[in-house]
Amino acid sequence: MAKKRRKRAVKRRRRQYEYRPGLRERLEDFHPIESIKNSFQTSRSLYIIIGILFLLLLGCGIAVKYVANTYTVTNIYVSGNTHYTNEEIIDMVITDKLSHNSLYLSLKYRNKSIENVPFVEKMDVDIVSPDTIRINVYEKAVAGYIAYLGHYMYFDRDGIVVESSMEPSDSVPQVLGLDFNYVILYEKLPVENETVFAEILDITQLLDKYHLHANKIFFDAEYNVYLYFDGVEVSLGTREFIDEKIIQLQYILPNLEGKNGILEMKDFDEDTKNVTFEEKK
Numbered sequence: 555m556a557k558k559r560r561k562r563a564v565k566r567r568r569r570q571y572e573y574r575p576g577l578r579e580r581l582e583d584f585h586p587i588e589s590i591k592n593s594f595q596t597s598r599s600l601y602i603i604i605g606i607l608f609l610l611l612l613g614c615g616i617a618v619k620y621v622a623n624t625y626t627v628t629n630i631y632v633s634g635n636t637h638y639t640n641e642e643i644i645d646m647v648i649t650d651k652l653s654h655n656s657l658y659l660s661l662k663y664r665n666k667s668i669e670n671v672p673f674v675e676k677m678d679v680d681i682v683s684p685d686t687i688r689i690n691v692y693e694k695a696v697a698g699y700i701a702y703l704g705h706y707m708y709f710d711r712d713g714i715v716v717e718s719s720m721e722p723s724d725s726v727p728q729v730l731g732l733d734f735n736y737v738i739l740y741e742k743l744p745v746e747n748e749t750v751f752a753e754i755l756d757i758t759q760l761l762d763k764y765h766l767h768a769n770k771i772f773f774d775a776e777y778n779v780y781l782y783f784d785g786v787e788v789s790l791g792t793r794e795f796i797d798e799k800i801i802q803l804q805y806i807l808p809n810l811e812g813k814n815g816i817l818e819m820k821d822f823d824e825d826t827k828n829v830t831f832e833e834k835k
Contacts (some may be wrong), residue, residue, distance in 0.1 A: 624684050624685075625655050625656045625657040625658075625684045625685070626654055626655060626656075626685060627648075627653075627654050627655065627656050627659070627685060627686070627687055628685045628686070629682075629685060629686040629687075630644055630648075630686075630687055630688075630689065631682070631686070631687070631688040631689070632644065632688075632689045632691065633688065633689070633690055633691065634690055634691035634692060634693065635691040635693065636693060636725050637672075637673040637674070637693060637723070637725060638673075638674075638691075643677070643689055643691060644689070646668065646671060646677070647659070647668065647677070647679060647689055656681050656683075656684055656685065656686070656687055657681075657684075659679050659681065659687060660679075660681045662679075663678065663679040672717045672719065673693055673694055673696060673708070673716075673717055674691060674692065674693055674694065675692045675693060675694050676692050677689055677690065677691050677692070678690045678692075694710060694716050694717070695710050695711055695755065696708050696709070696710060696716065696717070696723075696726050697709055697710055697711050697726070697729075697751055697754040697755035697758055698726050698727050698728065698729040698754050698755075698758060698771060699719075699722065699723060699726060699727075699728055699729065700728070700729055700730075700732065700737070700743075701728065702737045703737075704720075705718050705719065705720065706718070706719045706720070706721065706722050706723070706728075707737050707739075708723070708726070709743055709751065710751075710755075711751055711752050711754075711755035712742065712751055712752075713742045713743045713745065713748055713750075713751035714740065714741065714742050714743075715737060715738065715739050715740060715741060715742075715743060716740070717739075718739055724767075726758055727758065727761075727768045727769060727770055727771045727781075728769070728770045728771070729754060729770070729771050729772075729773075730770055730771070730772040730773070731772045731773035731774060732745050732750070732773065733745060733746065747777060750773065750777060753779075753793050753796075754771060756793075756796070757771060757779065757781075757796065757800070758771075760796070760797060760800045761781075761800065764800060764801065764803070764804040765804070766783070766800070766803055766804060766807065767783070768781045768782060768783055769782045769783065769784065770782040777792070778790070778791050778792060778820070779791065779792070779793065779796070781803075783807060785812075785813060785814035785815070785834075786807065786810050786813065786814070786815060786816075786817055787815070787816045787817065788803065788816075788817045788819060789816060789817065789818050789819060789820050790819055790820060791819065791820025791821070791822075792820075794823075795822060795823050795824065798822065798823075798824065799819050799822050802819070802822070802827075802829065803819075806829065806831075810831065813833055814833065814834045815831055815832050815833035815834045816831070816832045816834070817829065817830075817831045818830045818831070818832070
């Protein structure tokens with residue numbers, strides 16, 4: 555019985571025993587200088603990271619200020635516009651505070667045009683220098699306009715109605731005499747002779763070339779052409795020799811300024827050059 559008890563007691567002592575380092579071992583493992591050194595290195599790394607972040611933020615701030623000061627738009631050139639003034643075109647491009655920065659504009663309009671502007675096909679923005687931009691306006695080739703139900707419907711050389719406005723234009727003439735029953739925006743005017751649209755554009759371009767401004771273009775039932783310059787009605791007849799007739803107009807009309815009457819040019823050709831003016835009292 556006594557032997558069994560001793561065995562159990564030995565077992566208990568073995569379970570409760572655990573190793574504890576001695577004083578000498580603890581002194582050997584104690585390195586206060588190394589601990590301080592490790593702590594200093596950790597703090598130093600943290601300060602370096604904070605310093606780098608600060609320098610990055612400072613550099614970004616300097617870069618932003620430089621871009622804002624250097625690339626502020628102070629000079630704007632506009633070309634190709636006739637329906638809108640320079641100021642109106644600029645207002646279409648410079649729409650917010652960021653738009654006053656040429657670098658921002660170059661990114662905004664890179665490979666992209668400004669569209670959905672009445673009478674304008676597209677507009678491009680070129681950066682000439684950090685403080686200078688050029689706005690290139692490409693207008694729609696408007697041949698003329700008609701009055702329809704209180705609106706002015708503008709059409710191109712193909713007769714397609716490209717714009718509707720409440721105001722008449724000073725740059726293209728009003729066209730009279732065309733027979734149609736309806737007008738639909740972005741569709742062709744339903745007239746019998748569709749070649750008349752190309753003729754209208756040719757006339758308006760010739761007038762513009764020789765700095766002549768006709769108020770109206772009228773076509774009669776046989777598509778004879780009549781131009782109206784204030785009080786002077788010009789009968790051009792058919793489109794035959796139309797170029798030569800309009801070339802002569804630039805020399806004739808200044809002599810008729812302030813007069814009312816009919817300038818007959820329908821018999822004008824290369825040989826006769828027959829022109830008469832009948833003044834109305």
